[in-house]
Amino acid sequence: MGTTRMFRVFVLLGSAFMILLIIIYWDDVGASHFYLHTPVSPGPRAPRPPPQPKPQPSRAPSFLNDIDAFVNQFLEPGTGEPTDIVPADTSNQSEKEERYVPRREWKVHLSPIAAELRDRQVNPERRRRLLQEICANDTVVFPGKQRSFDDIPNKELDHLIVDDRHGVIYCYVPKVACSNWKRIMIVLSESLQQDGVPQRDPLAIPRDLVHNSSMHFTFNKFWKRYGKFARHLMKVKLKKYTKFLFVRDPFVRLISAFRNKFEMRNEDFYRRFAQVMLRRYANQTTPPTSVDEAFTSGVRPTFSHFARYLLDPRTEKDLPFNEHWRQVYRLCHPCQIQYDFVGHLETAEEDAEHLLRLLRVDNVVEFPASHRNLTASSWEVDWFSTVPVEARRELYKLYEPDFRLFGYSRPDWILNE
CATH class of the missing domain: 1.20.5 (Single alpha-helices involved in coiled-coils or other helix-helix interfaces)
Known part of the structure; x- marks a missing residue:
């Protein structure tokens, strides 16, 4: 017992x-x-019973949702091709007529994009290969070239805009049509809505919102959202998503930046930069206190002052170059990020058309028509005529990596006068 x-x-x-x-x-x-096996994807889905409310003591890590959302909705793993479209649900149609449903159809083209690009005078694929060759060339040296992606400080990743809906990453470069490309990214990501309906017209987006950082989800914001998983998730998206940027002739970009920020009334740039130039290089110990006063009195920095400011060691010692004249290789890290498409402003409309087709969103959004109000390359000689030849050569050395990386010829007609 x-x-x-x-x-x-x-x-x-x-x-x-x-x-x-x-x-x-x-x-x-x-x-x-x-949780790991619960797919969460954005965009339209067949209706399902509303989830029963339950206590949520802590927020589940959303980085896995982003990966699942992209892989499940946009790509077949390993193929890079669109998945089958989820059939639209026609039940309760009267209740859904006014509800906006994101467009999911893909536009079919009669001729392959690759074949069209081969016939073009300037091939974006050639630009991409050049980028890879220069990055692998040990004779071309510039700061930060050899560092890994993990070594890039978080604050230097603020120009990489992510659209998770379509799997796109855009590195914006100021003075290279970035306003219009930001508009397109807002439309694609549906980050601007009115009465619950996303804005679909890029040109209808106010300029102050275009450059509002809250409208764009950039890499440098990953730390706040994903914590210790941020850098890993960045790498996943860099591998899966289509990455692009647009560039222009580096010297022409400098002229455009000067015209826009110092030949127009801009109080912020006057106080932050123009006053410094006037004190250092124009013998103005007490420059005008406001941009209006400066324009009225005719006391303004010249392009030659601007060139001296860029070459002055004190400039970078005080703070990094402003984004409007910072080198593209410092903004977009082309030797750490393998871009799929490199567009040129000089062929903006043509490149934009092919890029939107490559992204399979040309049926969703169009690149806004340009009035071609661009700073012309033919103006370079006139603008640099006030800059001493030795300073021009030093300025070229400062921006030579951008010239080499993005296929722009050395401007001998400026440097050898």
Whole structure:
């Protein structure tokens, strides 16, 4: 009898122990296992019963959702091709007529994009290969070239805009049609809505919102949202998404920046930069206190002052170059990020058309028509005529990586006068 009782005691203790193990396993592993296999994807889906409210003591890590959303909705893993479109649900159509449904159809082209690009005078694929060759060329040296992506400080990733809906990453370069490309990214990501309906017309987006950082999800914001998983998620998206940027002749970009920020009334740039130039290079110990006063009195920095400011060691010692004249290789890190498409402002409309087709969004948005109010390359000689030849050569050295990386010829007609 004593043996039977002892056996029952052992059975009860063993059962209790197993129950305890199951509880511990579910708390530590089971819940996360369930989460990992719960697909969460943006965009239209067949209706499902509303989830029952349940307590959520802590927010689940959303980085896995982003990966699942992209892989499940946009790509077949390993193929890079669109998945089958989810059939539209026609039930309760009267209740859904006014509800906006993002466009999911893909435009079919009669001629392959690759064949068209081969016939073009300037091939974006050739630009991409040049970028890779220069990055692999040990004779071309510039700061930060050899560092890894992990070594790039978070604050230097603020120009990489991410659109998770379509799997696109755009590195914007100021003075290279970035306003219009930012508009397109807002339309694609549907980050601007009115009465619950996303804005679909790029030109209808106000300029102050175009450059509002809250409208764009950039890499440098990943840390706040994803914490310790941020850098890993960046790498995943860099591998999966289509990455592009647009560039222009580096010297012409400098002229455009000067015209826009110092030949027009800009109070912020006057106080931050123009006053410094006037004090250092124009013998103005007490320059005008406001941009209006400066324009009225005719005391303004010249392009020659601007060139001296860029070459002055004190400039970078005080703070990094402003984004409007910072080198593209410092903004977009082309030797750490393998861009799929490199567009040129000089062929902006043509490049934009092919890029939107490559992204398969040309049925969703069009690149806004340009009035071609561009700073012309033919103006370079006139603008640099006030800059001493030696300073021109030093300025070229400062921007030579951009010339080499993006296929722009050395401007000998400026440097050898």
